[in-house]
Amino acid sequence: MVEFLFYLFSSITLLSALMCVTNRQAVNGAMFMIVAFVGMAALFILLEAYFLAAVQVLVYAGAVVVLFLFIIMLLDLDKNKIKFTINIPTYVASLTAFALLTVAVLKIFGTDSTTNQMVTVESKASALINFGRLLFTKYMLVFQVSGFLLLIAMIGVIILSKKTNTLPEEQTND
Amino acid sequence: MISLNEYLTVAGLLFSIGFLGVLLRKNTLVMFMSLEFMLNAANLALVAFSRYNATADRTMMDGNIFVFFIITVAAAEVAVGLAIIVALFKQKNTVMVNELNTLNG
Structure with a gap:
């Protein structure tokens, strides 16, 4: 059963990621991105990281993809579509790099998997308690710094989107 | 079982797909999605390592907490x-990388 679920969700994730990357329209890509992230959350659940699965759905499938969709629709990319030119060296180099990386990844299957089996741990609730306890004791400083980082990002975004309104010449040309 | x-194979394949997207696509937004x-993929590998290194008397939560912080930083990123891409679009009226060649020699 677990095997079936693992193969189901990992194939869903990989296929939608591939569709997202290769799709011609960015909006469809963002939709496939949601599917890929939900599949990833399911893989997190199979790994018994329930809190991270919830965070994955809330932050990635919720906030990040909505932000992407918002920007894609705001910029309206299809209106100023350029003629499609194929740069042969770029394509050959990209596909070669992809093939090399894939072969390197598939080589993992060559190693023995008998030593890498999952050991059943204690109950799920105590895992979450451990998570919270570590987060607020050992990693307290990192927690504070990441909160501060979010504040800095917020201020940065506000400044970035304000500055462009008052830029010189470039705006008057249009 | x-x-x-x-899990590492799935994470590596997902990384390869993202890598392919960053190299192949010309739309900055799609490149950014591939980056995500x-x-x-790195998150999945970290969670898998954290789970498979756990023993009955010791739940190794450090990997999970690491992933939590990575998700935080990724949201900020x-x-x-996207704010930078919007600013770029306002100035150049395009998000295609082959047209954004001002720094090219």
Whole structure:
């Protein structure tokens, strides 16, 4: 059963990621991105990281993809579509790099998997308690710094989107 | 049973797909999405390592907490990156990387 679920969700994730990357329209890509992230959350659940699965759905499938969709629709990319030119060296180099990386990844299957089996741990609730306890004791400083980082990002975004309104010449040309 | 190798293979394949997207696509937004896939692949590998190194008397939560912080940083990164792309679009009226060649020699 677990095997079936693992193969189901990992194939869903990989296929939608591939569709997202290769799709011609960015909006469809963002939709496939949601599917890929939900599949990833399911893989997190199979790994018994329930809190991270919830965070994955809330932050990635919720906030990040909505932000992407918002920007894609705001910029309206299809209106100023350029003629499609194929740069042969770029394509050959990209596909070669992809093939090399894939072969390197598939080589993992060559190693023995008998030593890498999952050991059943204690109950799920105590895992979450451990998570919270570590987060607020050992990693307290990192927690504070990441909160501060979010504040800095917020201020940065506000400044970035304000500055462009008052830029010189470039705006008057249009 | 599913072993650690399967999870690492899925994470590596997802990383390769994101890598392919960053190299192949010309739309900055799609490149940015592919970047998110690469980050997510690293997250999956970290969670898998954390789970498979856990023993009955010791739940290794450090990997999970690491992933939690990576997700936080990724959210901040997406917000700033998309703001930069919007600013770029306002100035150049395009998001295609082959047209953004001002720094080219």
